[in-house]
Amino acid sequence: MRKYISSFVCGFSAGVLQIVPIIKNFTCCLIVPAASYIALTLDRKARNIVDKVSMKQSFMIGLMTGIYASIFGSLFDILITFITKTNDVVVAFPELQRMVNNFPVDNEIKRNIINLFQNIRNDILEYGFSWLYSISVIINNFFINSIFGIIGGLISGQIINSRFNNSSG
Amino acid sequence: MKSKYKFFLFLSILIWFLGISFEYIVHNYPSLVTFLPVIKKCFSLVCHQQSNKLIKIDEINLLVCSRCTGIYFGCLVMSFISLFIKKMIEPKLKYFLISLLIILIDALLISIKLYEYSKSIAFFTGFLFGSVLFLYFYKSLINLFKELKIKNI
Numbered sequence: 395m396r397k398y399i400s401s402f403v404c405g406f407s408a409g410v411l412q413i414v415p416i417i418k419n420f421t422c423c424l425i426v427p428a429a430s431y432i433a434l435t436l437d438r439k440a441r442n443i444v445d446k447v448s449m450k451q452s453f454m455i456g457l458m459t460g461i462y463a464s465i466f467g468s469l470f471d472i473l474i475t476f477i478t479k480t481n482d483v484v485v486a487f488p489e490l491q492r493m494v495n496n497f498p499v500d501n502e503i504k505r506n507i508i509n510l511f512q513n514i515r516n517d518i519l520e521y522g523f524s525w526l527y528s529i530s531v532i533i534n535n536f537f538i539n540s541i542f543g544i545i546g547g548l549i550s551g552q553i554i555n556s557r558f559n560n561s562s563g
Numbered sequence: 564m565k566s567k568y569k570f571f572l573f574l575s576i577l578i579w580f581l582g583i584s585f586e587y588i589v590h591n592y593p594s595l596v597t598f599l600p601v602i603k604k605c606f607s608l609v610c611h612q613q614s615n616k617l618i619k620i621d622e623i624n625l626l627v628c629s630r631c632t633g634i635y636f637g638c639l640v641m642s643f644i645s646l647f648i649k650k651m652i653e654p655k656l657k658y659f660l661i662s663l664l665i666i667l668i669d670a671l672l673i674s675i676k677l678y679e680y681s682k683s684i685a686f687f688t689g690f691l692f693g694s695v696l697f698l699y700f701y702k703s704l705i706n707l708f709k710e711l712k713i714k715n716i
Contacts, residue, residue: 549700
């Protein structure tokens with residue numbers, strides 16, 4: 395845990411930025427990679443490393459930042475949904491209905507999709523919690539944030555090393 | 564880097580790019596409509612998806628904003644080029660900083676309302692940034708493989 399404390403801090407911040415209403419509007423694909431860069435820089439400062447960063451270390455810091463971002467992102471998403479009893483799925487449901495109805499597919503398929511999301515929406519409106527929604531959020535967050543964390547970590551390592559090259563050369 | 568790794572990299576970015584065009588794909592293959600809400604939610608993690616900033620093709624929206632589309636397209640183009648070039652350009656920090664600065668200036672000028680948000684400018688600035696990012700990512704993968712002692716990369 396202590397080894398990845400910088401990832402923990404930056405992953406937490408990225409998780410918050412991804413989920414808190416209003417701030418969420420500024421969310422971009424660069425949030426988790428930027429968090430990985432900051433985590434890597436903080437880690438180097440904390441351990442007084444002045445040499446080049448290893449790509450393995452960059453990979454691990456990026457991965458851990460992505461994992462922490464997904465843990466906190468999922469946690470806050472589920473928590474905010476539980477408290478407010480509303481979320482994107484509830485708000486976007488009428489649009490989803492309209493969109494699905496416009497597609498040239500069987501009425502049975504349309505009905506199944508709408509029923510599935512209607513159940514999720516009803517659970518959220520009534521209890522503030524839906525198993526299906528929560529599981530999908532956790533899987534989504536882990537998948538996307540881990541990949542973006544790794545990419546961010548590797549690119550950050552390369553950027554730090556190229557800066558190192560520039561200053562020494 | 565070995566051709567098969569390059570191809571895998573290109574394929575991965577292509578799959579991601581097809582993901583952002585999923586609504587367009589669904590219009591051609593309507594039976595995939597079941598997955599659309601899930602994929603849309605998936606991309607909401609990496610983009611604000613504000614409707615006025617989404618690129619429209621034949622009145623069908625992509626799932627991420629113009630700038631993000633530009634970034635991914637830049638990566639896709641560079642990964643495609645990498646398939647045919649033995650040694651890619653060495654990424655320099657100034658290219659990265661310049662491409663990032665262009666995005667920041669564009670975002671700043673829009674926020675102080677000097678000009679309106681333009682999808683083409685956002686796409687182009689994203690494209691430049693994505694291209695440079697890919698060079699860094701490509702180089703970092705080569706270095707990672709070297710560290711992991713994978714021979715003949």
